[in-house]
Amino acid sequence: xxxxxxxxxxxxxxEEPELLRRAVQGDREAFGEIVRLYEKRVFRVARRMCRCDDxxxxxxxxxxxxxxNAMPSFNTDYRFFTWMYRIVTNTAINxxxxxxxxxxxxxxxxxxxxGQTALADTTVQEMESGLLVEAVKKAVEKLSPALRSVFxxxxxxxxxxxxxxxxxxxxxxxxxxxxxxxxxxxRTAVAAELGGEP
Amino acid sequence: xxxxxxxxLMRWLDGELPEGRRTELEAHLxxxxxxxxxxxxxxxxxxxxxxxxxxxxxxxxxxxxRGILSRPPWWKRQRTWFAVAAVFxxxxxxxxxxxxxxxxxxxxxxxxxxxxxTVTGGRPPAEDSSVEEAEEPEMLLEExxxxxxxxxxxxxxxxxPVEEAVFEEEILxxxxxxxxxxxxxxxxxxxLEVSGLAGLTGGAAxxxxxxxxxxxxxxxxxxxxxxxxxxxxxxxxxxxxxSVQVSRALEExxxxxxxxxxxxxxxxxxxxxxxxxxxxxxxxxxxxxxGTSDTLLREEWIDLFAMLDSIWTGEDITLELDASLTEDTxxxxxxxxxxxx
Numbered sequence: 100x101x102x103x104x105x106x107x108x109x110x111x112x113x114e115e116p117e118l119l120r121r122a123v124q125g126d127r128e129a130f131g132e133i134v135r136l137y138e139k140r141v142f143r144v145a146r147r148m149c150r151c152d153d154x155x156x157x158x159x160x161x162x163x164x165x166x167x168n169a170m171p172s173f174n175t176d177y178r179f180f181t182w183m184y185r186i187v188t189n190t191a192i193n194x195x196x197x198x199x200x201x202x203x204x205x206x207x208x209x210x211x212x213x214g215q216t217a218l219a220d221t222t223v224q225e226m227e228s229g230l231l232v233e234a235v236k237k238a239v240e241k242l243s244p245a246l247r248s249v250f251x252x253x254x255x256x257x258x259x260x261x262x263x264x265x266x267x268x269x270x271x272x273x274x275x276x277x278x279x280x281x282x283x284x285x286r287t288a289v290a291a292e293l294g295g296e297p
Numbered sequence: 298x299x300x301x302x303x304x305x306l307m308r309w310l311d312g313e314l315p316e317g318r319r320t321e322l323e324a325h326l327x328x329x330x331x332x333x334x335x336x337x338x339x340x341x342x343x344x345x346x347x348x349x350x351x352x353x354x355x356x357x358x359x360x361x362x363r364g365i366l367s368r369p370p371w372w373k374r375q376r377t378w379f380a381v382a383a384v385f386x387x388x389x390x391x392x393x394x395x396x397x398x399x400x401x402x403x404x405x406x407x408x409x410x411x412x413x414x415t416v417t418g419g420r421p422p423a424e425d426s427s428v429e430e431a432e433e434p435e436m437l438l439e440e441x442x443x444x445x446x447x448x449x450x451x452x453x454x455x456x457x458p459v460e461e462a463v464f465e466e467e468i469l470x471x472x473x474x475x476x477x478x479x480x481x482x483x484x485x486x487x488x489l490e491v492s493g494l495a496g497l498t499g500g501a502a503x504x505x506x507x508x509x510x511x512x513x514x515x516x517x518x519x520x521x522x523x524x525x526x527x528x529x530x531x532x533x534x535x536x537x538x539x540s541v542q543v544s545r546a547l548e549e550x551x552x553x554x555x556x557x558x559x560x561x562x563x564x565x566x567x568x569x570x571x572x573x574x575x576x577x578x579x580x581x582x583x584x585x586x587x588g589t590s591d592t593l594l595r596e597e598w599i600d601l602f603a604m605l606d607s608i609w610t611g612e613d614i615t616l617e618l619d620a621s622l623t624e625d626t627x628x629x630x631x632x633x634x635x636x637x638x
Contacts, residue, residue: 130366131362134362134366138361138362139358156361160364163365164365167365231345232345232346232349235345235346236349239346255346255350259313275304278307278311279307282307282339283303286339
């Protein structure tokens with residue numbers, strides 16, 4: 100199983116530059132293969148960034164369409180996944196802002212000293228239940244797009260600060276400050292939802 | 298050692314702390330239950346959220362992939378947009394004179410020679426987007442956020458522009474549409490010139506073409522545009538010969554409308570039907586950023602306007618179409634104003 104996985108990853112790594120080269124030249128089939136390689140990751144980011152599956156599919160498709168259109172100008176010296184992450188996060192952020200402008204979404208953020216302390220023991224016990232998952236989902240949804248994008252890329256995608264900085268085009272220091280604010284806000288919201296101390 | 302601040306604990310959790318500091322902090326964690334508790338609860342929150350993910354079914358991805366790859370290239374869709382705009386302007390002119398030519402509101406409107414269609418060219422500057430974001434307090438986290446976001450948007454290969462900012466760009470003066478009535482509705486072969494209706498043909502300015510187009514509702518022997526359209530052409534490299542290109546793009550557009558786009562247009566129309574405007578003006582926005590829904594069939598526009606016409610029979614209707622170009626997207630906005638409602 101492990102051997103198979105390593106083999107698969109190696110094959111993808113070897114295959115990707117060639118696929119990218121062909122896609123840049125307008126090869127639709129090659130681009131289709133690239134979509135296949137990245138679609139689940141891209142969809143996951145999109146879904147984590149928005150509130151429903153329909154929006155996530157729209158964002159994902161939109162992001163790939165943008166990538167396809169911009170493919171002729173893509174520099175193959177750069178990493179595709181960074182570029183693709185940037186497109187999907189920008190698309191999701193814009194979508195969130197459009198929704199906010201239409202009054203469909205309201206962002207609630209709170210952070211401060213209450214986020215500095217640990218969740219109380221009672222809340223920790225509740226974490227074992229599905230309630231916690233729902234509470235965290237709700238809390239993440241309430242983050243503003245700017246904070247949510249950093250939170251998703253770090254916590255869900257487990258990217259490094261440097262990678263997030265590159266994707267979002269912001270300084271590493273800003274990544275850290277936004278991440279801290281996002282985490283504090285999530286903790287506070289989760290505690291409030293579950294009735295415990297933050 | 299006193300307790301490190303939370304930021305530092307989180308950096309340790311993320312594996313982003315420098316080696317020396319990491320050792321110190323780990324030593325502290327061994328003896329501080331409070332910090333350990335913070336780390337453990339944070340880990341748990343993030344783990345349950347991460348592990349709650351379930352990939353959708355593969356067939357959904359397969360469908361999405363097919364949808365992406367079946368889309369025509371952007372340059373083809375862009376031409377189609379222009380074709381749609383051209384058809385709209387010409388069609389409306391034809392309706393004014395041939396279909397509603399005797400005392401109907403549309404005819405009265407035409408007599409007033411108010412510009413019906415304005416064509417905007419050029420690209421919305423990035424500053425517009427950032428300014429608009431800055432004006433929205435709920436979006437504004439801090440000053441750096443706006444600046445950074447603007448920079449991020451500029452770097453993006455094709456960021457979605459802010460709709461409202463698009464249409465204030467370079468409003469071009471109304472053009473003249475000249476068309477022949479030879480084969481339209483059997484009304485004769487006189488040549489009519491409609492001042493104040495801007496026609497968009499995508500061709501070089503003031504260069505009538507001899508090609509005759511058969512579009513079902515009307516026929517044009519020559520369609521020329523005299524104001525500003527040439528500038529829009531230049532900005533997207535859409536040059537060439539007048540109605541010939543329009544005709545070709547129209548043919549290409551026939552298979553470009555997918556189900557969701559079609560449904561979206563229909564829903565706009567049905568909304569209009571269900572809730573007539575409460576005031577003197579009503580805005581129907583058909584803005585389809587590239588890659589989402591970007592092509593309307595000629596018939597869809599015709600259906601839309603025919604239906605609106607029937608809804609507001611007896612009212613004065615003005616229609617205004619704005620078109621705006623970005624690097625890879627043509628945005629259309631239709632303003633329908635009902636006066637005397």
